[in-house]
Amino acid sequence: MATHRFDPDFTDNVVNAMGPKTNPRFRQLMTSLIRHVHDFARENEVTVDEWMAGVQLMNWAGQMSNDKRNEGQLVCDVIGLESLVDEITFKLAEEADDAPTATAILGPFFRADTPYRKNGDNIVKGVPDGEMAFMHGRVIDFTTKKPLVGATVEVWQAATNGLYEQQDPNQEEFNLRGKFKTDEEGRYYFYCLRPTPYPVPDDGPAGKLLKLMDRHPFRPAHIHIIATHDGYKPLTTQIFDRKDQYLTNDSVFAVKDSLIVDFVPREGDSQAGLELNYDVKLVPAQSSSTNGV
Amino acid sequence: MATHRFDPDFTDNVVNAMGPKTNPRFRQLMTSLIRHVHDFARENEVTVDEWMAGVQLMNWAGQMSNDKRNEGQLVCDVIGLESLVDEITFKLAEEADDAPTATAILGPFFRADTPYRKNGDNIVKGVPDGEMAFMHGRVIDFTTKKPLVGATVEVWQAATNGLYEQQDPNQEEFNLRGKFKTDEEGRYYFYCLRPTPYPVPDDGPAGKLLKLMDRHPFRPAHIHIIATHDGYKPLTTQIFDRKDQYLTNDSVFAVKDSLIVDFVPREGDSQAGLELNYDVKLVPAQSSSTNGV
Numbered sequence: 001m002a003t004h005r006f007d008p009d010f011t012d013n014v015v016n017a018m019g020p021k022t023n024p025r026f027r028q029l030m031t032s033l034i035r036h037v038h039d040f041a042r043e044n045e046v047t048v049d050e051w052m053a054g055v056q057l058m059n060w061a062g063q064m065s066n067d068k069r070n071e072g073q074l075v076c077d078v079i080g081l082e083s084l085v086d087e088i089t090f091k092l093a094e095e096a097d098d099a100p101t102a103t104a105i106l107g108p109f110f111r112a113d114t115p116y117r118k119n120g121d122n123i124v125k126g127v128p129d130g131e132m133a134f135m136h137g138r139v140i141d142f143t144t145k146k147p148l149v150g151a152t153v154e155v156w157q158a159a160t161n162g163l164y165e166q167q168d169p170n171q172e173e174f175n176l177r178g179k180f181k182t183d184e185e186g187r188y189y190f191y192c193l194r195p196t197p198y199p200v201p202d203d204g205p206a207g208k209l210l211k212l213m214d215r216h217p218f219r220p221a222h223i224h225i226i227a228t229h230d231g232y233k234p235l236t237t238q239i240f241d242r243k244d245q246y247l248t249n250d251s252v253f254a255v256k257d258s259l260i261v262d263f264v265p266r267e268g269d270s271q272a273g274l275e276l277n278y279d280v281k282l283v284p285a286q287s288s289s290t291n292g293v
Numbered sequence: 294m295a296t297h298r299f300d301p302d303f304t305d306n307v308v309n310a311m312g313p314k315t316n317p318r319f320r321q322l323m324t325s326l327i328r329h330v331h332d333f334a335r336e337n338e339v340t341v342d343e344w345m346a347g348v349q350l351m352n353w354a355g356q357m358s359n360d361k362r363n364e365g366q367l368v369c370d371v372i373g374l375e376s377l378v379d380e381i382t383f384k385l386a387e388e389a390d391d392a393p394t395a396t397a398i399l400g401p402f403f404r405a406d407t408p409y410r411k412n413g414d415n416i417v418k419g420v421p422d423g424e425m426a427f428m429h430g431r432v433i434d435f436t437t438k439k440p441l442v443g444a445t446v447e448v449w450q451a452a453t454n455g456l457y458e459q460q461d462p463n464q465e466e467f468n469l470r471g472k473f474k475t476d477e478e479g480r481y482y483f484y485c486l487r488p489t490p491y492p493v494p495d496d497g498p499a500g501k502l503l504k505l506m507d508r509h510p511f512r513p514a515h516i517h518i519i520a521t522h523d524g525y526k527p528l529t530t531q532i533f534d535r536k537d538q539y540l541t542n543d544s545v546f547a548v549k550d551s552l553i554v555d556f557v558p559r560e561g562d563s564q565a566g567l568e569l570n571y572d573v574k575l576v577p578a579q580s581s582s583t584n585g586v
Contacts, residue, residue: 062355
């Protein structure tokens with residue numbers, strides 16, 4: 001911390017106010033947070049008006065958040081924080097063995113109450129207005145490569161208008177999302193849309209920050225995936241279409257090379273002109289490694 | 294920033310995503326904020342679960358905030374941020390001349406719609422359950438010491454149960470708050486309670502943070518003041534009772550020595566057994582200095 005002309009004891013006083021019963025990890029986090037926040041204020045000589053604008057933005061994020069939307073999370077996303085803690089968490093889990101592939105952020109549009117569907121179902125409810133794709137693959141043990149029977153693969157994607165179903169009163173509930181159980185050969189398969197790029201919602205503080213930072217709000221086309229199976233570490237990831245124009249400048253900084261996939265032409269299927277073959281690899285829970293894609 | 298094992302380009306990528314039309318001051322603030330937030334995450338290897346707990350706390354603060362309560366502000370207050378930006382703002386304004394006295398934080402219980410009352414009124418509505426005090430003084434020009442006629446002095450204080458009126462359905466609206474105009478001699482005067490210490494609200498994220506930090510929630514006894522007059526810089530401050538037990542460990546770190554005052558016995562007034570004489574000094578708006586108390 002650079003020298004400054006403010007009360008040199010102030011930050012220590014705030015940190016040292018923590019009592020002896022503070023949890024050690026919490027003490028570490030709060031000590032560091034208080035020092036960084038105070039340094040930020042001093043280094044930039046943040047004024048009361050600037051700080052109050054930040055408080056109002058923070059409150060606004062909470063006020064827009066509910067069980068269908070998490071704007072506080074989106075604010076963190078546009079400054080890269082969710083992708084960074086994802087990288088950190090993944091690296092911590094990775095320390096020991098296996099070198100599994102990357103995870104990715106959950107994003108603010110996950111819904112805990114997504115229903116199960118049957119393999120072969122179409123998650124597009126209503127008239128599809130985009131390119132249909134057949135997505136299929138297996139869930140396998142990352143180490144043994146054996147298929148996992150009865151694993152759950154949950155997916156969600158935005159509509160071509162850029163909105164997830166919970167953002168859009170014109171979409172059927174749970175449109176473009178579903179959970180699938182792998183069959184006796186560890187396979188899952190369903191019809192979906194080829195994903196399209198879309199802007200993150202710009203009607204709240206995250207959108208306001210993006211405008212003020214003179215940045216576009218677009219996310220490259222992607223499909224969210226969560227895969228789980230008893231005895232394995234749950235995996236949260238996103239896969240990105242290699243042809244997307246926003247691959248190199250995702251508004252939430254979530255793209256990793258290993259998560260880029262190819263949609264290829266599909267022959268002889270009246271339901272879909274494209275297909276995507278994607279195997280999900282899970283790491284046993286007793287392993288010190290995290291999940292592999 | 295210490296060396297670390299995470300993507301060394303990540304933070305630069307996020308900072309450099311800002312476009313050319315970004316306001317220069319906003320670019321400075323966001324660059325510094327992004328670097329500090331990312332450093333905080335890396336230095337402590339913050340996990341997804343820890344970060345999500347922070348997001349939920351932030352959203353919770355917004356959800357509790359409305360026109361009567363600002364919980365985001367209170368969260369900042371308990372980590373000393375409002376007092377620090379007050380110090381910074383005051384120091385910036387102070388740079389040139391006059392060496393005026395300290396300001397203090399606004400706090401989350403200010404109400405913009407507080408009514409005017411007449412000098413001599415009692416701001417205690419209902420039966421007083423504390424020590425009554427007669428507060429009086431003048432508003433004067435900091436430089437010339439001349440009294441300012443028609444200046445506004447706005448005050449607010451908590452009840453002895455520790456609650457401001459907007460927190461307490463049992464208090465009359467605008468109890469213990471009021472605006473006063475100075476008379477032809479620049480004087481204001483009214484009856485109030487000797488202030489008592491109280492805990493900041495502990496039913497939200499600020500209270501949760503205090504508990505987790507093993508800290509008490511008490512603020513030393515104080516009266517909030519805002520003074521304004523055409524052609525003068527507005528002053529926001531608090532005055533603290535010298536006899537209070539929490540003077541040295543205010544839960545929001547707002548006490549400054551120059552803001553400590555003495556209540557003294559008052560003779561021959563059936564309405565109050567104590568009095569406080571307090572002159573408010575305002576700095577002309579054209580001055581480069583801030584307000585003096």
